[in-house]
Structures are given as structure tokens and as C-alpha cells.
Amino acid sequence: MKSGRAILLIGLLGIGMGLGAGFLLGRYVWPVRYVDVAPVDLRSEWQAEYVRMVALAYIREQDPTLARARLALLGDPVAVLRGMLTAGSPPLSPAARAAIAELLRALEGTGLQVPAGGSP
Numbered sequence: 001m002k003s004g005r006a007i008l009l010i011g012l013l014g015i016g017m018g019l020g021a022g023f024l025l026g027r028y029v030w031p032v033r034y035v036d037v038a039p040v041d042l043r044s045e046w047q048a049e050y051v052r053m054v055a056l057a058y059i060r061e062q063d064p065t066l067a068r069a070r071l072a073l074l075g076d077p078v079a080v081l082r083g084m085l086t087a088g089s090p091p092l093s094p095a096a097r098a099a100i101a102e103l104l105r106a107l108e109g110t111g112l113q114v115p116a117g118g119s120p
Contacts, residue, residue, distance in 0.1 A: 039073045048090035051080060055099035064106040078107055 058067040071077035081104040
């Protein structure tokens with residue numbers, strides 16, 4: 001009877017040590033690193049950062065086709081930009097707000113005004 005308990009105790013101790021070693025290796029030694037993640041898979045605050053970067057890149061490159069293709073990874077580019085300008089959840093700097101508004105005007109082909117909440 002004692003040898004049965006000893007085997008059970010050794011087995012449980014081995015499982016516990018294996019789980020602990022696996023946790024330490026997976027968490028600290030070889031953690032998961034995400035690379036080349038699609039923008040649609042990012043959290044909302046990182047999606048907003050992606051939109052800001054696309055708008056600022058558009059200001060530099062002046063290529064609406066490229067900007068439209070980049071924003072299409074998140075859905076309808078015009079809807080994404082309008083959502084950024086009307087939603088107050090990620091606070092936008094005046095430069096980012098102006099860049100997003102200019103890109104929106106370029107994609108729509110109209111002279112859309114910047115919504116209240118920031119000055120371009």
C-alpha cells in the first residue's frame with residue numbers, strides 16, 4: 001500500500017514539475033512573439049495607431065491608392081477614417097486629425113470639413 005502512495009506522489013510531483021518548467025520556458029525563455037499580424041487582428045487602440053500612421057504616411061507620400069489599400073485591411077477606408085474623426089476614444093493630436101481629414105478628403109474627392117474636437 002505504501003508503494004502505491006509513493007508512486008502516486010512521485011507521479012503528481014513529476015506532473016507539477018513538468019507544468020512549472022513548461023510555464024517558465026513558455027513565459028520567459030521562449031515566449032510567443034507575434035510578427036506580421038494583420039491590422040484587423042490588432043486591439044482597437046493599435047488599429048487606431050495604424051490608421052494614424054497610414055494618414056501621416058499619406059501626407060508624406062501623397063499616394064491615395066496606397067493609403068486606400070493600407071486602410072482596406074481594416075474594412076471600408078472611408079468608414080474607418082470617418083470613425084476615427086467622429087469617435088473621441090483615441091485622442092488625436094492636431095497633426096494626426098489634420099492628416100486623417102486630408103486623407104479622407106482625398107479618398108472621397110470632396111472638401112469635407114474636420115469634425116469639432118480638434119483643429120487641423
